[in-house]
Amino acid sequence: MVDQSIAGPAKANASEGDRSGRARIVVLLLCLGLAIAVMLSLTSGASDASAVNVIGGWLVGIIPGDAALNARDSLIVYDIRLPRVILGMLVGAALAVSGAVMQGLFRNPLADPGLIGVSAGSSLGAVAVIVLSGTVLAPLAALLGTLALPLAAFFGGLATTLVLYQVATRGGQTSVATMLLAGIALSALAMALTGILIFVADDRQLRDLTFWSLGSLGGATWAKIASVGPVIVLALTAMPFLARGLNALALGEATAGHLGIPVQRLKYTAIIGVSAAVGASAAVSGGIGFVGIVVPHLLRLLIGPDNRWLLPASALLGASLLLLADAVARTMVAPAELPIGIVTAISGAPFFLWILLRKRGVIDL
Amino acid sequence: MIEARDVSVAIDKKRIVANVDFEIRPGEIAAIVGPNGSGKTTFLKALSGDLAYTGRVVLNGRELSAMKPVEAAMVRAVLPQATTLSFPFTVREIVRLGLVGGRSGALAGENARLPERALARVDLDGFAGRFYQELSGGEQQRVQLARVLCQVWAPVLDGGPRYLFLDEPVSSLDIKHQLIIMNIARDFARRGGGVVAILHDLNLTAMFADRIFVMHRGRLAATGSPRDVLRDDLIEKVFDCRLKVGVPPAGNMPFVLPQSSVS
Numbered sequence: 118m119v120d121q122s123i124a125g126p127a128k129a130n131a132s133e134g135d136r137s138g139r140a141r142i143v144v145l146l147l148c149l150g151l152a153i154a155v156m157l158s159l160t161s162g163a164s165d166a167s168a169v170n171v172i173g174g175w176l177v178g179i180i181p182g183d184a185a186l187n188a189r190d191s192l193i194v195y196d197i198r199l200p201r202v203i204l205g206m207l208v209g210a211a212l213a214v215s216g217a218v219m220q221g222l223f224r225n226p227l228a229d230p231g232l233i234g235v236s237a238g239s240s241l242g243a244v245a246v247i248v249l250s251g252t253v254l255a256p257l258a259a260l261l262g263t264l265a266l267p268l269a270a271f272f273g274g275l276a277t278t279l280v281l282y283q284v285a286t287r288g289g290q291t292s293v294a295t296m297l298l299a300g301i302a303l304s305a306l307a308m309a310l311t312g313i314l315i316f317v318a319d320d321r322q323l324r325d326l327t328f329w330s331l332g333s334l335g336g337a338t339w340a341k342i343a344s345v346g347p348v349i350v351l352a353l354t355a356m357p358f359l360a361r362g363l364n365a366l367a368l369g370e371a372t373a374g375h376l377g378i379p380v381q382r383l384k385y386t387a388i389i390g391v392s393a394a395v396g397a398s399a400a401v402s403g404g405i406g407f408v409g410i411v412v413p414h415l416l417r418l419l420i421g422p423d424n425r426w427l428l429p430a431s432a433l434l435g436a437s438l439l440l441l442a443d444a445v446a447r448t449m450v451a452p453a454e455l456p457i458g459i460v461t462a463i464s465g466a467p468f469f470l471w472i473l474l475r476k477r478g479v480i481d482l
Numbered sequence: 483m484i485e486a487r488d489v490s491v492a493i494d495k496k497r498i499v500a501n502v503d504f505e506i507r508p509g510e511i512a513a514i515v516g517p518n519g520s521g522k523t524t525f526l527k528a529l530s531g532d533l534a535y536t537g538r539v540v541l542n543g544r545e546l547s548a549m550k551p552v553e554a555a556m557v558r559a560v561l562p563q564a565t566t567l568s569f570p571f572t573v574r575e576i577v578r579l580g581l582v583g584g585r586s587g588a589l590a591g592e593n594a595r596l597p598e599r600a601l602a603r604v605d606l607d608g609f610a611g612r613f614y615q616e617l618s619g620g621e622q623q624r625v626q627l628a629r630v631l632c633q634v635w636a637p638v639l640d641g642g643p644r645y646l647f648l649d650e651p652v653s654s655l656d657i658k659h660q661l662i663i664m665n666i667a668r669d670f671a672r673r674g675g676g677v678v679a680i681l682h683d684l685n686l687t688a689m690f691a692d693r694i695f696v697m698h699r700g701r702l703a704a705t706g707s708p709r710d711v712l713r714d715d716l717i718e719k720v721f722d723c724r725l726k727v728g729v730p731p732a733g734n735m736p737f738v739l740p741q742s743s744v745s
Contacts, residue, residue: 224568371527377582380551417569
């Protein structure tokens with residue numbers, strides 16, 4: 118027998134390989150980061166309105182009699198910046214969490230709603246409502262009111278995801294090559310159909326449509342938040358419950374089932390959640406790309422792939438990054454505005470290439 | 483007890499497993515042997531609930547098809563042949579996934595320490611912090627076994643026996659670790675559980691199995707104790723090669739010696 122004190126392994130650290138401690142700290146820091154991003158967004162913009170004064174005034178204003186608020190500043194912060202900040206947080210969180218969930222579902226770090234055509238499907242649904250709500254879809258639009266747009270975007274995204282899943286998954290295994298290629302085909306199809314709609318659109322509709330292709334938070338209003346906010350909040354609340362199942366799914370569908378995970382239910386919940394979140398986001402902000410792939414990837418490097426931490430962390434970082442991107446979009450060419458989709462693409466696309474470079478030889482198509 | 487009666491499995495209308503009867507009692511290691519493509523893995527997948535089958539599979543008195551994933555997960559854990567991973571999980575994170583169903587059967591408060599203990603049992607002390615994807619094939623296989631052990635840590639839960647389904651658990655292991663793993667299986671059975679293992683090494687099978695199921699072209703060719711089943715004529719026919727089975731006088735463990743020429 119070999120003397121264990123020499124040949125035996127070093128005493129195992131009780132928390133070795135457990136990254137939840139680090140994840141906890143990162144999530145706390147991300148909360149702080151989000152708070153800073155919110156403050157930055159509320160205070161920056163084309164106007165010099167000071168959110169500090171407004172918020173200070175609001176806090177003080179609770180005390181009756183004190184209403185020393187500058188009415189113009191108040192208007193800008195409450196009716197223009199605040200809805201935009203809230204919408205930015207919702208959309209950023211929705212896109213980042215959807216990316217993380219979809220990557221867990223497809224068991225692949227390259228799955229992203231924008232990359233594999235889900236966003237294109239959502240856009241098609243939304244564009245159809247914008248262009249056809251006065252004619253073919255008039256009864257539907259009348260029936261659903263402001264919900265028509267997010268619902269159409271939702272079903273567009275859902276249909277794309279379902280087709281994609283059917284095409285790319287055989288016997289519980291998802292072929293990455295098939296998934297990406299099918300995503301390209303579905304994107305092309307959705308964009309072609311969108312093109313037809315743009316072709317028949319009138320000038321006013323064309324102006325509405327322009328922002329789909331580029332993405333913007335510019336049209337943020339309290340009304341829009343009221344129509345898509347609940348959908349996004351519901352999806353964001355539901356998706357963390359999938360975390361344990363998605364972790365098990367990393368071992369394969371069969372093994373996840375052996376561990377006691379109801380895999381079919383998990384898959385359908387994930388697909389519906391992602392479609393709802395992405396669809397609702399697309400309905401209000403158009404095509405904002407790369408958030409869903411960059412954010413989860415960065416976080417996996419930091420805290421590992423455990424979805425119990427990855428999903429909330431993605432929501433926080435996605436919200437913060439989109440606020441920052443929007444701040445850049447609003448201030449770069451002030452008083453004009455860059456579409457935010459351009460900002461996320463300019464920063465996200467090179468990052469995506471960097472992921473591919475780092476993974477060279479590992480990504481197995 | 484697990485009982486399978488007249489089980490057949492067809493994939494894309496091709497019959498892979500035909501009319502197999504199988505049973506295992508608590509306390510036993512049942513080995514499934516047979517040449518490549520004889521339907522061993524397919525049968526085990528049917529038994530695990532992964533594939534649609536005809537016939538009956540009953541786990542501890544309940545029909546498998548009527549059990550929810552979480553109910554089946556309480557009764558049996560499954561080790562697949564190989565597991566590829568899409569994200570950089572650490573060894574500890576993988577092993578801990580065995581506890582996701584929530585009924586390891588360990589004493590209250592012990593679950594947090596199970597990954598460590600399971601890793602120690604498969605001789606992977608100190609591996610908890612390593613990345614799974616950076617391990618060798620044999621080490622990965624043992625990590626997966628540690629995960630499986632966490633899932634059914636107590637071989638008996640609420641008075642009912644639990645089972646390990648192992649698909650080629652030792653195929654990528656060196657001889658020391660083959661013995662370690664087979665002894666874990668034996669220990670699991672002695673403490674009241676049952677083990678179903680697909681094995682290729684007939685000598686290891688003879689050494690550890692209480693009962694052998696020989697599969698050939700999707701059917702059960704023979705079943706019985708190692709002494710009953712490991713006979714020159716039967717094994718030569720099923721595996722289509724020449725070999726000699728010997729029984730040393732002192733022990734009663736048969737051994738299989740392949741001959742160099744084929745058939």
